[in-house]
Amino acid sequence: MISESLGIWMAGLLSIAIFSYLLGDNPVFKLAEHMFVGAGAGHAITMGFGNIRDVGWIPMVRDGRITIIVAMVAGLLLYSRFVRGYSWLARWGVAVMVGIGTGVLLRGLPAAQILAQIRATMIPLNSIDNLIIILGTLGGISFFMFTFKGNAATHNLGLLGRLAMMVCFGAAFGNAVFQRTGQAAGAIQNMLKVFGIE
Amino acid sequence: MATKTMPSAILAIVATVMILDNFLNIPVLGSLSSEIRIWGVIIAAFALGLASINLARFHVVRVARQTTDWPYSVACLIAMAAFGLGGIAAGPGNDYYRFYFANFFSPMAVATMGMTIFFIATAAFRAVTIRSLEAGVLLAAALVVMLGNIPLGDAISPHIPDAAEWIRRIPNMAGQRGILITSAIGSIAFGLRVLIGLERTQFGAGAG
Amino acid sequence: MSFADFMLRVQSVDTRIIRVLVFLAILIPLVNPLPVPMVVTDAPRTLYDFIEQLPPGSVMLVDTNISAAYRPTLYGTAEAVFSHAMRRGLRVVLTSFAPEGPMFNEQMIESVAVPAGKVYGVDYVHLGYRAGGEGAVAEVLRDFHGAYDTDFHGNRVADIPIMQDVRTARDVSLVVIHSAGGYAGGGWVRQAVDPYGLPLAVSVTGVMAPSHYPYTDAGQIIALLSDMKSGAEYETLIQRPGVSLAGMGAQTFAHILIILLIFLSNVSYFANRGRRAKK
Numbered sequence: 001m002i003s004e005s006l007g008i009w010m011a012g013l014l015s016i017a018i019f020s021y022l023l024g025d026n027p028v029f030k031l032a033e034h035m036f037v038g039a040g041a042g043h044a045i046t047m048g049f050g051n052i053r054d055v056g057w058i059p060m061v062r063d064g065r066i067t068i069i070v071a072m073v074a075g076l077l078l079y080s081r082f083v084r085g086y087s088w089l090a091r092w093g094v095a096v097m098v099g100i101g102t103g104v105l106l107r108g109l110p111a112a113q114i115l116a117q118i119r120a121t122m123i124p125l126n127s128i129d130n131l132i133i134i135l136g137t138l139g140g141i142s143f144f145m146f147t148f149k150g151n152a153a154t155h156n157l158g159l160l161g162r163l164a165m166m167v168c169f170g171a172a173f174g175n176a177v178f179q180r181t182g183q184a185a186g187a188i189q190n191m192l193k194v195f196g197i198e
Numbered sequence: 199m200a201t202k203t204m205p206s207a208i209l210a211i212v213a214t215v216m217i218l219d220n221f222l223n224i225p226v227l228g229s230l231s232s233e234i235r236i237w238g239v240i241i242a243a244f245a246l247g248l249a250s251i252n253l254a255r256f257h258v259v260r261v262a263r264q265t266t267d268w269p270y271s272v273a274c275l276i277a278m279a280a281f282g283l284g285g286i287a288a289g290p291g292n293d294y295y296r297f298y299f300a301n302f303f304s305p306m307a308v309a310t311m312g313m314t315i316f317f318i319a320t321a322a323f324r325a326v327t328i329r330s331l332e333a334g335v336l337l338a339a340a341l342v343v344m345l346g347n348i349p350l351g352d353a354i355s356p357h358i359p360d361a362a363e364w365i366r367r368i369p370n371m372a373g374q375r376g377i378l379i380t381s382a383i384g385s386i387a388f389g390l391r392v393l394i395g396l397e398r399t400q401f402g403a404g405a406g
Numbered sequence: 407m408s409f410a411d412f413m414l415r416v417q418s419v420d421t422r423i424i425r426v427l428v429f430l431a432i433l434i435p436l437v438n439p440l441p442v443p444m445v446v447t448d449a450p451r452t453l454y455d456f457i458e459q460l461p462p463g464s465v466m467l468v469d470t471n472i473s474a475a476y477r478p479t480l481y482g483t484a485e486a487v488f489s490h491a492m493r494r495g496l497r498v499v500l501t502s503f504a505p506e507g508p509m510f511n512e513q514m515i516e517s518v519a520v521p522a523g524k525v526y527g528v529d530y531v532h533l534g535y536r537a538g539g540e541g542a543v544a545e546v547l548r549d550f551h552g553a554y555d556t557d558f559h560g561n562r563v564a565d566i567p568i569m570q571d572v573r574t575a576r577d578v579s580l581v582v583i584h585s586a587g588g589y590a591g592g593g594w595v596r597q598a599v600d601p602y603g604l605p606l607a608v609s610v611t612g613v614m615a616p617s618h619y620p621y622t623d624a625g626q627i628i629a630l631l632s633d634m635k636s637g638a639e640y641e642t643l644i645q646r647p648g649v650s651l652a653g654m655g656a657q658t659f660a661h662i663l664i665i666l667l668i669f670l671s672n673v674s675y676f677a678n679r680g681r682r683a684k685k
Contacts, residue, residue, distance in 0.1 A: 007301035014302065018309035022316055022425045030270050036306040038257075038274035041250035042281025043303065046295075047505040048246030049286050051537045054556050056240040071237035075244030079251065091205040091401045093241050098392065098400045099209040100238040100541040103216020106389045108540075108596025112626065113382035116600070117375050120624035133372045133623075140376015144384075164373030166332045168616055170339025171370045174362075175612030175632065177318060177340075177664055178347045178657060179479050182612075182634040184312035185432050185656040186478030186649075190305045197437055198652075220601075232552060235538070235545035239553070242537035246505065290508060291559055299474075299509050307474035315432075315660065316425045323424055323667040324417060327675040337668070344665060347612075347635055348658045349442050359445065371619035378620050 001196040012194035015187045071096075136164035206395035213393050254278060339365050410681060413674035424667070431663045435655035442638075442654040450639040453607045453629035454490065456580065462495030464579035465572055469543075469594070470500060470507040470514075476586035476611055481510055482650030483609045483637035484584040489518045490644045497568050498530040499550075499578070503542055504588065508535045508558055527566045534558035540593040547575035547598055575602040584609045591618045595626045609636065 003009065017032035052075070060068040074093035081087040121137050123130045139161025142154050150158070192198075212234055219231035257271035281295075281303070288295055328334040345351035346362020391397040407415075457466075468488065472480045491498050500511040511532050519530055526532075533554045536542040546553040550572055554563045563569050571577055581604050583594055591608040598604045607629040608618055615632035622630045631640070634657075637650030 007297060010301045011305035015305045015309040018306055019313060021313065022429075023422065030267065031273055032306060033310075034270040034274040035277040036303065036310065037253065038277030039281045039298075039303040040307070041253050042278040042283075043285065043290075043299065044246045044505055045250050045278075045282035046285025046290050047508075047535050048243040048537065050290065051239060051243035051246075051535065054534075055236060055243065055536070055553075059555060067233060068236070068240065071240035074237070075241045078241070078244050078248060081248075082251070082255070087402075092208060093244070094401060095205040095208040096212055096234070096237055097241050097245065097538075099212025100216060100235060101539070102209070102389045102392050103213035104235075104541050104544050104597070106213065106386060106393075107217050107220035108600060109382045109386055109389075112596040112600040113592065114379055116624045116626060117379050117382075117620055120620070121375065129368050132368050133375075136369055136372025137375045137379070140373050141380055143376070144380035161373065161376055162332060163335055164369050164376065166335040166373075167339045167365060167369040168373040168377070170336040171343045171366055171616040172613055173336070174340040174343030174347065175615055177315070177344055177661065178635065179612035179633050180312065180315035180318055181432065181657050181660040182478045182653050183308055183475065184315045184428075184660075185436060185653045187305065187309040187312040188429070188432055188436055188656075189478075189652070190308070192433075192436055232545060232548060235541050235548075236552070238541040239536055239538040239545070242539070242542070246537060289560075291512065296509060296512060300513065304474040304477060304509075308477055311475040312478075316428050319428045319664055319667055320421050320424050322664050323671050325671070326668050327672050329675075337672075341665060341668070344661050348661045349444070349654070350658050350662065352443075352445055359447075363447070366616060366619055367623070370616050371623050374617050375620040375623075378617075 003194055003196055008190075008193045011190040012192075015190040019187065019191075135160055139164055202398070202401075203395075205401055206398065209400075210393050210395065213389075250278065250282065339370070410674075410677040413670070413677045416670060417674045427663060428660060431659040432656045435659050436652075439652070440655040440658065442651070442658070444638055444642040444651070444654070446639045446643055447636075449629045449631050450636050450643060453487065453582075453631065454640065454643045456605065456607070456628060457487075457490055457494055457496065460494065460496060460579055464496050465499060465568075465577055466491050466496045466580045466582060467499045467501065467578045468511075469581070469583040469585070470502045470511050471504040471583060471585040471588065471590070472510045473504060473506050473586045474509075477510070478649065478653060479611050479633045480584045480586060480609060480637070481513070482634060482648045482653075483631055483640055484510065485514050485518060485648055486637060486640040486644055486646060486650070487582055487607075487609070488514050489522075489646055490640070492518055492522050492524055492529065493644070495529075496579075497528075497571075499568070499572055500530065500532045501546065502535045503537075503539060504586070505535060505537075508532070511558070527561070527568060529568070531566055531568050532558040533563070540589045540597060543589075543593060543597045547602065549574060575604055578604060580605050580607065582607045582609070585614070586611055587614070590614060591621055591627060591630075595621050599626045607631070 014032055017028045020026055021029040056068055056072050059065045060072065074096055077089045078093040080089040121134060123133065125131060125134065139157045142157040143161035215227065215231050215234060219227045254275065257274050260268050260271040285295055326337065328337055342358065342365055343362045346359045351358035388397065392400065470484055472484065488498060502508050502511060515532060524530055534557060536546060536553060542553065550569065551563055557563055557566060575598060581594060581598055583591065585591065585608065590610055594606055599606050605628050606626065608627050609631035610618060612633035615630060618627060618630050621627040634650045634653050638654050641648045641651050
């Protein structure tokens with residue numbers, strides 16, 4: 001039975017409009033695509049505004065947290081890139097953001113991503129699985145070491161690493177098929193709901 | 199000095215405060231680190247609008263000059279204004295906003311991403327071939343994982359899902375661990391270069 | 407016509423025919439649903455068992471880092487885990503560090519918490535979105551009240567009952583993230599697991615899942631859920647069929663078709679290999 005819900009019709013028709021690209025570029029697809037991009041940009045503005053208001057403006061004005069004005073000014077300066085001759089001012093805001101990202105990353109990476117992983121690779125050589133893990137890990141590391149000239153052993157280890165990475169990419173491809181099929185199924189379900197098929 | 203050295207100095211100070219706070223239990227350092235992270239939230243929120251403003255500029259110019267496809271730009275700007283201004287005025291929790299997010303924006307996002315399966319299928323038919331040992335290993339892993347992901351794999355043989363899981367847990371994990379460790383080392387090296395000012399690409403052209 | 411020539415002609419078929427075949431492979435099972443027997447694997451069962459052993463009243467922190475495009479792949483899992491937590495009497499703190507995440511938190515509240523009669527602010531709370539990625543995660547875990555002055559609906563966090571007991575990461579018993587990109591599991595391992603020792607369960611898209619196995623093997627992630635399949639398994643575990651189970655039938659036919667296409671492609675390649683070598 002044909003649905004009478006505005007939401008279902010909107011979702012179904014817009015999904016069909018996007019999928020129409022599969023038959024070739026056309027005005028219906030272009031319209032939907034442009035509206036999609038605009039809506040996404042609008043949503044980003046909404047969420048950004050909410051954070052500026054709740055994390056910046058209200059604490060600054062209501063609670064008297066004057067230090068927040070530094071962030072508000074730095075954030076506004078990001079938009080100086082649109083003013084000819086003053087775009088260099090944007091670097092101050094970028095500096096704070098990149099500084100935070102760098103600091104947070106540098107303090108977390110060594111323990112979580114290097115030491116813990118090396119510790120997990122220190123396993124007994126008492127099974128094929130363990131051997132594969134150790135050789136695959138060492139091989140992967142060898143493959144990416146470009147800063148010194150290795151010998152035949154490191155070269156061969158690098159080849160083993162390449163094979164391990166091919167397995168990684170194969171697994172990722174297999175999962176990508178699953179993921180994209182799920183998304184396509186979601187889109188087609190939106191179309192079917194118009195006809196009352198859930 | 200203001201255009202090049204000061205931003206690098208700010209970056210270095212901010213990053214150093216973040217790192218030291220992790221290792222030293224000094225209350226002042228902790229408070230400063232916390233305050234800086236709050237600044238980061240605010241500045242990142244401002245940055246969210248940057249791409250949108252850029253997009254708006256592009257489409258406004260296209261409409262003003264009435265170049266190719268300018269009517270679509272009008273649609274883009276209307277959608278941006280509706281979600282942007284409507285969201286600011288009513289809030290994202292508003293029933294109407296949630297309705298249009300769920301039934302206007304979300305289905306188009308799903309369809310756009312879902313379309314890629316058709317291109318994957320075409321590529322699989324035209325180009326996914328066993329041209330070398332590496333390609334063969336990749337394809338073998340992909341096929342086992344694909345069969346393991348669907349109930350048919352289990353119907354053919356209960357060993358297929360087990361094989362798929364083994365591929366993920368052992369050789370895939372080993373390769374990914376190698377990538378993870380080396381990317382971490384590379385990130386630390388890059389981070390240190392950024393910290394000491396050797397790397398200025400984050401500040402854009404002309405900052406080096 | 408030789409076999410090699412025939413395979414070449416097959417491979418040159420119009421792309422639109424392949425697209426129609428893929429469309430039908432997904433459409434037909436959706437119109438005529440197949441009964442899909444779900445075998446529950448280790449990861450969803452591990453998370454299920456972990457939630458089962460948590461005492462009622464324990465706090466579960468959820469990061470809904472779902473983008474709209476990934477709703478079919480991740481939302482089902484998020485909804486199933488949230489439903490289970492509500493059923494077990496856990497107190498759930500919903501956050502998001504992606505702009506579109508809060509919209510899915512609201513959808514989950516509407517479809518799970520409200521029908522179950524759960525009380526906002528007592529059984530669950532939606533804090534909303536915080537920009538800034540991993541830096542924001544670090545700050546939220548250090549001081550919830552400092553990072554969130556108000557919740558998604560504008561209520562003062564200091565006045566919300568559930569938040570009286572949730573001030574830092576040490577008040578949280580389990581972190582579950584649903585992520586479609588960005589810092590994902592790695593970021594939470596760096597900011598939550600390593601500094602605070604928090605149990606972390608990660609639900610990611612299929613493409614991202616293989617890169618998280620090193621964390622699982624190192625014990626940094628207690629359960630790695632991958633895409634719609636894990637969602638379907640979790641829905642089976644909690645006996646609450648949802649969007650993930652509904653999509654599994656379509657997966658089978660599409661996968662068979664793509665495997666067939668890969669097979670035909672390789673048959674053509676090997677049939678024509680001699681011809682290419684001669685050239």
